[in-house]
Amino acid sequence: MNTDDALLAAAAPAATASSAADDEAAKKAKKHAFEMNKLSKRLHRQVGQAIADFNMIEAGDKVMVCLSGGKDSYAMLDILMNLQKRAPIRFELVAVNLDQKQPGFPADVLPRYLEGVGVPFHIETQDTYTIVKKHVPEGKTMCSLCSRLRRGILYRVARELGCNKIALGHHRDDMVVTLLMNMFFGSRMKGMPPKLVSDNGEFVVIRPLAYVAEPDLETWAVHREFPIIPCSLCGSQENLQRVLIKKMIREWDKEYPGRIDNMFTAMGNITLSHMMDRQLFPFTTIAPTGKPDPQGDKAFDEDDADDCGSPPTGAEGSASAAGPAVQTVRFV
Numbered sequence: 001m002n003t004d005d006a007l008l009a010a011a012a013p014a015a016t017a018s019s020a021a022d023d024e025a026a027k028k029a030k031k032h033a034f035e036m037n038k039l040s041k042r043l044h045r046q047v048g049q050a051i052a053d054f055n056m057i058e059a060g061d062k063v064m065v066c067l068s069g070g071k072d073s074y075a076m077l078d079i080l081m082n083l084q085k086r087a088p089i090r091f092e093l094v095a096v097n098l099d100q101k102q103p104g105f106p107a108d109v110l111p112r113y114l115e116g117v118g119v120p121f122h123i124e125t126q127d128t129y130t131i132v133k134k135h136v137p138e139g140k141t142m143c144s145l146c147s148r149l150r151r152g153i154l155y156r157v158a159r160e161l162g163c164n165k166i167a168l169g170h171h172r173d174d175m176v177v178t179l180l181m182n183m184f185f186g187s188r189m190k191g192m193p194p195k196l197v198s199d200n201g202e203f204v205v206i207r208p209l210a211y212v213a214e215p216d217l218e219t220w221a222v223h224r225e226f227p228i229i230p231c232s233l234c235g236s237q238e239n240l241q242r243v244l245i246k247k248m249i250r251e252w253d254k255e256y257p258g259r260i261d262n263m264f265t266a267m268g269n270i271t272l273s274h275m276m277d278r279q280l281f282p283f284t285t286i287a288p289t290g291k292p293d294p295q296g297d298k299a300f301d302e303d304d305a306d307d308c309g310s311p312p313t314g315a316e317g318s319a320s321a322a323g324p325a326v327q328t329v330r331f332v
């Protein structure tokens with residue numbers, strides 16, 4: 001055996017090992033690409049479905065897409081931009097970020113990203129941080145004043161930019177957590193709407209991520225390498241109860257998969273006669289009709305989910321459960 005043959009023979013086992021590792025890596029990369037493609041399709045389908053179900057975007061709309069620098073708002077903009085390219089109608093998007101002058105806010109990150117993706121944008125700089133710090137005593141939560149100021153500024157910006165709609169990045173889990181927060185601490189059945197007129201009556205606020213599960217947004221943010229800006233710069237803690245409830249629903253969902261989806265679906269599937277709001281159902285004036293009604297009171301039977309059939313799960317379920325959907329434009 002000459003020297004070259006000896007060297008090749010010595011290298012052979014290593015070469016075999018490294019090609020097995022390469023195969024494994026290639027298999028993993030293929031699986032990852034497959035999963036991300038599936039996730040991309042799901043996200044675009046869910047956002048398109050929410051837009052269609054609630055008639056969120058119409059021809060000629062100018063939508064102000066509120067961008068905080070967190071994973072949710074990046075994903076919202078990303079998906080809306082893709083849907084805009086395929087939509088059969090023309091509408092405008094303008095990304096808006098409010099730089100509240102929180103210490104350490106990396107002011108260059110968002111403009112660089114937005115220029116890179118080629119979306120019209122506006123960065124509004126207003127030092128609300130100093131105002132909030134000045135007016136809220138140390139140790140007290142700053143969020144309520146901060147969000148009130150932010151809301152006023154964003155309405156003004158929307159007006160100046162000529163936007164008629166404001167898109168916010170709240171998702172399915174935010175909506176369920178809000179419902180539970182309102183039940184636990186506000187004694188009312190009130191969630192977070194996918195679409196509603198703003199409190200000043202001037203704009204329509206839309207939540208295109210309404211059908212999207214938060215874990216999907218977490219994965220998408222990593223996959224798309226969004227330059228996330230931490231949300232703790234103001235030094236105020238996120239509402240502790242909200243954090244606890246989010247943790248609670250995630251644990252439930254782990255133990256009983258589909259529970260968050262079912263709670264979410266329930267928000268669009270309300271039987272008023274089986275609640276007890278006298279403003280919404282005429283309990284005080286009802287009388288026997290003489291006709292059988294499957295929705296009537298089953299007297300001694302407990303009217304649990306088994307009696308009602310399996311509730312629909314997921315966004316599609318909620319869409320159909322919510323009644324005839326308004327579908328002026330198909331985005332999916």
Ligand code: SF4
Binds near residue numbers: 147237
């Ligand atoms: S967490 Fe900070 S930035 Fe967010 S609302 Fe509260 S005070 Fe404002």
